[in-house]
Amino acid sequence: MVDSHTNPRPSKPVLTTLFRTGLLLALTLSLTGAVRSQAARGDDGFLDLSLLVAPELPCTWPHPQFPYFQITHQRRIGPASAYNVDTLLMDGNTATQIDVPPHSVLRPELNRPKAGPYGDMYIDKTPAWQFGGEACVIELRELLDQAPNGDSPLIEPEHVKAWEAKNRPLRFGDVVLFHTGYTDKYYKPFPAGHRFIALPAAGLTPAWPAPSPACMEYLGERGVMTAGCDSPSMGPMPDLAEPTHYAGLKYGMIWTEAATGLAQLPTTGAFFCMIGPKHAGAPYGEGRVFAIVDEKLAARLIESARRKRAVDLTVTLSMDLPITWPGYGPGNHRQAYYKVDFMYDADRDFQHHTHLFDSQAGTHLVPPAYALPPKGFDNDDYAPEVQEWLADYEQEYGRRGTSSVTTEQVPISQTSGRARVIDVRRLVGTTDEDAWPASPEITVDHIKAYENRHGELEPGDVVVFHSDHSDKYFEANAAGDACMVHPLEGKSEGWPSPGPDAIIYLADKGIRCVATDGPRLGGVDPRRALMTYWALGSRGMVGVEYLTHVGQMPEGAYFIFAAVKVKDCHGGPGRAIAYY
Numbered sequence: 001m002v003d004s005h006t007n008p009r010p011s012k013p014v015l016t017t018l019f020r021t022g023l024l025l026a027l028t029l030s031l032t033g034a035v036r037s038q039a040a041r042g043d044d045g046f047l048d049l050s051l052l053v054a055p056e057l058p059c060t061w062p063h064p065q066f067p068y069f070q071i072t073h074q075r076r077i078g079p080a081s082a083y084n085v086d087t088l089l090m091d092g093n094t095a096t097q098i099d100v101p102p103h104s105v106l107r108p109e110l111n112r113p114k115a116g117p118y119g120d121m122y123i124d125k126t127p128a129w130q131f132g133g134e135a136c137v138i139e140l141r142e143l144l145d146q147a148p149n150g151d152s153p154l155i156e157p158e159h160v161k162a163w164e165a166k167n168r169p170l171r172f173g174d175v176v177l178f179h180t181g182y183t184d185k186y187y188k189p190f191p192a193g194h195r196f197i198a199l200p201a202a203g204l205t206p207a208w209p210a211p212s213p214a215c216m217e218y219l220g221e222r223g224v225m226t227a228g229c230d231s232p233s234m235g236p237m238p239d240l241a242e243p244t245h246y247a248g249l250k251y252g253m254i255w256t257e258a259a260t261g262l263a264q265l266p267t268t269g270a271f272f273c274m275i276g277p278k279h280a281g282a283p284y285g286e287g288r289v290f291a292i293v294d295e296k297l298a299a300r301l302i303e304s305a306r307r308k309r310a311v312d313l314t315v316t317l318s319m320d321l322p323i324t325w326p327g328y329g330p331g332n333h334r335q336a337y338y339k340v341d342f343m344y345d346a347d348r349d350f351q352h353h354t355h356l357f358d359s360q361a362g363t364h365l366v367p368p369a370y371a372l373p374p375k376g377f378d379n380d381d382y383a384p385e386v387q388e389w390l391a392d393y394e395q396e397y398g399r400r401g402t403s404s405v406t407t408e409q410v411p412i413s414q415t416s417g418r419a420r421v422i423d424v425r426r427l428v429g430t431t432d433e434d435a436w437p438a439s440p441e442i443t444v445d446h447i448k449a450y451e452n453r454h455g456e457l458e459p460g461d462v463v464v465f466h467s468d469h470s471d472k473y474f475e476a477n478a479a480g481d482a483c484m485v486h487p488l489e490g491k492s493e494g495w496p497s498p499g500p501d502a503i504i505y506l507a508d509k510g511i512r513c514v515a516t517d518g519p520r521l522g523g524v525d526p527r528r529a530l531m532t533y534w535a536l537g538s539r540g541m542v543g544v545e546y547l548t549h550v551g552q553m554p555e556g557a558y559f560i561f562a563a564v565k566v567k568d569c570h571g572g573p574g575r576a577i578a579y580y
Contacts, residue, residue, distance in 0.1 A: 002532075005203070007299070008235075008455045008526055009259070009344045009370060010289065014165065014237055015071040022340050027083050027514070028414055030381045030514050031055055032201065034509075035572060037341070043551065044294075044411070045292055045293050045294030045297065045298075045412040045413075046290055046291070046292055046293075046411065046412050046413040046416070047261065047264050047265065047270075047290060047291040047293060048261075048290050048411070048412055048565070049096075049259045049261050049262065049264075049272075049289045049290055049291060050096040050259070050260070050287070050288045050289050050290065050565045051095040051122065051183060051187055051258055051259075051260055052095070052408060052565050052566075052567055053069065053090070053094055053095045053286070053564060053565055053566045053567060054069075054566075054567035054568075055069060055070065055071070056189045056190055056193075057095070057187065057188075057189055057190070057193055057451075057563075058187065058188075058190065058193035058194065058196040058197060058198070058264075059094050059304075060091075060093070060094060060394045061197065062194075062197050062198040062201065062287065063094045063343060065343045065352075065356075066091065066093065066342070066343075066352075067089060067153075067340075067342060067354045068089075069089065069090050069091075069358075070086045070088070070089040070090075071087070071088055071566060071567075071568065071569060072086065072087040072088075072089075072168055073085075073086055073360075073568075073570075074086060074087045074335065074405060076244055076336075076378065077371075077372075077373045077381075077382075078381045078382070079381060079382070079383050080335075080383075080387050081353055082382065082383075083370055083371055083533075083570075084369060084370055084371075084570035085334060085358070085359075085570065085571075086172040086358070086359040086569055086570050086571055087334075087356070087359070088355075088357055088358075088359050088566065088569070088573070089354060089355070089356050090286055090354065090355060090464060090566075091286075091352070091353065091354035091355065091565075092123075092279070092282055092283070092284040092285040092286055093284060093286075094255065094564075095258055095550060095565070096257070096258045096259055096260070096286070096287055096288065096289055096565070097257050097258060097276070097284060097285060097286050097287050097477040098254060098255070098256055098257075098275075098276055098284060098285050098286075098287040099121065099122055099234065099245065099249065099254060099255050099257060099283075099284045100122060100123055100126050100249070100254045100275055100282075100283060100284065100285075101116075101118035101119060101121045101249040101250070101252055101253070101254070101281035101283075101336040102118075102119055102120065102121065102122050102350065103249055103283045103284050103348075104242060104246040104249045104250075104348065104395065105118050105119040105246065105249050105250055105518055106119045106348060106349060107119040107349070107495045108120065110349060112349075113249075114246055114348075114556045116250055117496035118249065118251075119122075119173050119297050120250040121244040121252065122280070122281050122282050122283060123276070123277075123278060123279050123282040123283075123284070123285040123315050124253060124278045124279060124280045124281070124282065124317075125146075125307070125312075125522060126309060127271075127312075128310035128312035128577045129304075129305050129307075129308040130225055130226055130254055130488060131226070131273055131274050131275050131310075131575075131577065132173040132226075132271060132272065132273040132274075132301060132302075132305040132310070132579070133174055133176070133225075133226050133271070133272060133302060133305045133306070134173060134174050134175060134268060134269065134270070134271065134272070134302045134305075134576075135175050135177055135181050135266075135268070135269075135270040135271070135272035135291055136163070136167070136170060136174045136176050136177065136267070136296075137177045137262060137265050137266070137267050137268075137491065138155075138160060138163045138176065138177065138179060139163075139179050139267075140155060140159060140178055140179060140180045140209055141179065141180055141181045143180055143209040143419055144153065144180050144181050144185070144468040145449045146206070146207075146209075147156055147206045147207065148206065149154065149200075149203050149204055149205055149206060149423075149475060149551065150200060150201075150202075150203030150204070150205075150206075150207060150237060150238055151206065151207055151236075151237055151238060152206075152207040152208055152209060152210045152212070152231075152237045152238075152240075153209040153210075153286060153464060154209070154210070154212045154236055154240075154529060155178055155205070155209055155210060155215050155216075155219075156211075156212055156214065156215055156233060157212075157214050157215050157218040159215070159397065160176070160215060160218055160342070161218075162220065162435050167268060168268070168331070169222070169268060170219070170222045170223075170224055171222065171223055171224075172223040172224070172225065172306065172321040173225075173289055173302065173305055173306035173316065174224055174226075175224075175226045175227060175228060176224050176227040176228070176260050177224075177227070177229070177230075177259070177262055177272065178209070178227075178228070178229040178230070178231070179211075179230060179260070179262040179263065179265075180208065180209040180229070180230055180231060181230065181263070181354040182208045182209065182232070182467055182496075183196075183229065183230045183231070183232070183258055183260040183271035184231055184260055184261065184263070185505035187258075187260065189220050190376070192227055193459045196232060197232050197276070200237060200419060201230065201237065205297055205450075207236070207237035207238075208232055208233065208237075209231060209232035209236075210229065210231055210233065210234055210235055210236035210237075210241075210244065211229075211234065211236070211244055211248075211513075212236065212244060213240060213243040213244050213246075213247040214239065215244075215250045216234075216244055216245075216247035216248035216253075217247045217248075218252070219248060219251075219253070219357040219576065220248055220251035220253060222246070224244070224253065225252060225253050225254070226254055226255065226258070226272075226274075227248065227250070227253060227254075227255040228255050228256035228257070228259050228272070228274065228289065229255070229256070229258075229259065230258065230259045230262050231257065231258070231259060232257060232258050233257055233258075234248070234255055234257055249480065249560040254274075256274040256287065256289050258560055259289050260324040261303050262316070264291075264293075265291055265293070265542065266293065267297075269293075269295065269298060270291045270298055271291060271292040271297070271298040271301040271302050271305075271561060272289070272290075273289065273290055273292075273301075273562070273577075274287050274288070274289040275287060275288060275289075275560070275562050275574065275575035275577060276288060276564060276574065276575055277317055277362065277363075277564065277573040277574060277575065278312075278314045278315065278316050278317055278362065278363070279316075279317045279339075279355060279432050280316050280317060280318035280321075280339075280443075281317075281318075281339075282297055282353075283350055284378070287564065288412070288562035288563060288564055288565055288574060290412045290562060296476075297558075300558070300579075301558060304579035304580060305559075305579065309551045309555050309579060309580050310577055310578065310580075311549060311557070311577065311578045311580070312549065312575075312576075313363070313517075313547045313548060313549055313550060313553065313559075313576040313577065313578055314362070314363040314574075314575045314576050314577075315362045315363050315470060315474055315547075315548050316362075316450070317355070317357070317361060317573075318337075318339075318476075319336075319337055319338060319339055321474065321475075321476055322473075322474065322475070322479075322480035322481070322483040322484055322485070322519075323337055323357075323361045324336050324337050324357070324358050324361050324502060325360065325484065325519070325520070325551075327357065327488075328486060328488060328526045334358035335356065335357060335358040335362070336357075336358075337355065337356070337358070337361050337362075338355065338356040338357065338359040338486060339353050339354075339411075340353055340354050340355065341353045342354060351451075357573070357574060358414070358570035359566070359569050359571030359572065360408075360545070360572075361569060361571075361573060362475065362546055362573060363544070363545070363546045363547060363548075363561075363573075363574065363575065363576055364509045364541070364544070364545055364546060364563065364571050364572050364573050364574065365407055365410060365542060365544060365561070365563040365570070365571065365572030365574060366413065366521065366536070366542055366543035366545060366572075367403075367405050367406050367407050367410050367537075367542055367570060367571075367572065368403035368410070368537035368538075368540060369400075369403045369404055369405050369406050369407040369537070369570055370533065370537065370570045370571065371530065371533035371534055371536070371537050372400070372403035372534070372537040373402055373403075373536065374402055374403070374404050375402045375404070376402075377402060383410045386530070387425075389527050389530060389531065390534075391443070392531075393500070393530075393531050395532055396500075397500055397504065397531070397534075397570075399538075400534045400538055401534075401538035401539075403536065403537055405540075406567070406568050406569055406570055407563050407564075407565070407570070407571065408566060408567050408568075408569065409565055410542055412560075413514055413576075414512050414542055414563050415462070415513050415542060415560070415561040415562065415563075416462070416513075416558070416559060416560045416561065416562075417460045417461055417558070418458075418461050418462065418556060418557075418558060418559070419464055419553055419555070419556065419557045419558065419559040419561075420448070420450075420454070420457055420460075420461045420462065420463050420464065420485040420555075420576055421464045421550060421553060421555055422442075422447060422450045422464065422465050422466065423450075423466050424442050424446060424465050424466060424467050424496040425466065425467055427442065427446075427467070427496040428467060428469075428496065429493065431493050431494075432467075433493075436487075436490040436491075436492070436493060436494075437487060437488055437490040437494060437524040437525065438490065438493065438494060438524065438525060439487070439493070439494030439495055439496060439497045439523025439525065440493070440497075440522050440525070440529075441496075441497065441502075441523070441528070442465060442495075442496055442497060442498040442499065442501055442502050443499065443501065443502055443563065444501050444505045446502070447463075447502060447505060448504065451480075456509075457506070457509045457510075457511060458509075458510065459509070459510025459511070459512075460512070461510075461511060461512070461572045462511075462513045462514075462515060462544075462559045463506055463511050463513070463514050463515065464515040464516070464517075464547065464550055464553070464559065465496065465497075465515070465516040465517070465518070465519060466550040467495055467496045467513075467516070467517055467518055468550075468551065469483070469515070469517055469519070470483070470516065470517045470518070470519070470546060471494040471549065471551070472546065472550060483519060484519050487524045488524050494523045494524030494525075495518030495519065495520075495523065495524075496512065496523075497515075497516070497518060497520065497521055497522055497523035497529070497532065498516075498521060498532060499528060499531070499532060500528075500532050500534070500535035503532055503535040503536050503539070503541065504535055504539070507535075507539035507541055508543070510539065511541065511542070512541055512542065512566060513541065513542050513543070513544060514536065514541060514542075514543050514544075515543065515544035515547055515559070515561070515576070516543070516544075516545055516546075516547065517544070517546070517547040517548055517550045518545070518546070519545065519546050520545055521533070521543045521545055544576060545563045547576055553559070553578040553580070554580045556580075557578040557579060557580035558578065558579045558580070559577075559578050560574065560576065560577050560578070560579070561574055561575070561576040561577075562574050
């Protein structure tokens, strides 16, 4: 979260307003009852350690100039759309988040105090290997609330040294996690949620435990490059936030803030990962964090991270890049991606900013509820053309299902697994120009040919279609029209995409996640594309779309994708990484 340097305590008139809106009530509530934001443990060895993002939760930093998180359901399935389409307004200081060095380290060319070599290592420049490692959980729940109002209990080097004396010395490749229990106790719906950040920042309750500058210096000296906490900020209140941030970030360290559920982790041995959308030039970013406690898999991934064996498969989010779906015809485009500056920090010479974007911008998740209507939907509410497509689909493939499964309900284990990369580059250039707009269709025979060469697909594998489309056409400004605009307009061939037959075949093989380095799993023909998405969602499968650098991923690498945990979202901006 933003530190106290940019979040001064509110004045008395502001406090009066806050009290009138229910903060006194928040102090008297018992703060009982679970929120869906709490970490979820599955039987598959994955632990989701991320807070839920929703307007009714304290996911936004409560500074008067910081914009609130917003989700707008731009279109619902019905006469105007065959899909559920959402727009997000979200800045990097939202719920569970990631800090990288430019949060506090200035760009080298500024030649100012606090300038350094890591001042250019923004979210999009952070190396993929650094997002994961072995979780080293330092138990500090005894510090919770043990400070005067407005102050943070400090985590000192002695706490870390005591952990090392009991366990082992910390080293490169470790992810140090400070477990205080703060988010578990105080991340609640409003009005109780004001206790999470607003009341401590106003000096009305004790603030969250956080490491002192000396503690972060110690971690940096030990070679620790990744850390995390279950407090809303790594920075202590009221006046050490910026010194603590700089003390660690100057080493090139990155960290997670506002994780939750850390009590579920073993002291050592779990693989911890923190990833989020790849915003260009972002000094911090919204994220998704999780752990893998399966011993064999965790050990494999920890070793890969220590050896820096990771490939970033995520396209960069920037206003000049082709990351937003332009739509079939005029008036059907999605919300364009905007970086919106709102507050200049003179000390660090950067502009705080938020982002307005479609929930399927860039590399993203496709949950079942994207194309499937909810239970009870009247098919007569579709546009007449879509009703005809549905009749054809159901005659060929059976009943189209319904779903209410949105992004936050898709387990990370479903979007992670052994990568089975199916090379479909030979399909490029196989369509007749007279038939454009058209995409070469990936068929069951193509998948079977892959299996004949590389072995049968198995349940839990993640199938990734490799066409090189994003590698060739993901370019800035007008050149980027070759990626989506020109294929949709029939000026060039579309990207290879699986038809519904291929999806159904994969479902029968036990595949739960299908990915592509094309902009969409559906091709440029709207009828065929919709049938692909109906087949995908009706079988409980999910998609990961718009990967890049798939050719750098070795066969059998472990594929991981995680989307920001946004409530009721029909897309999911996130990050994809392969460990090998």
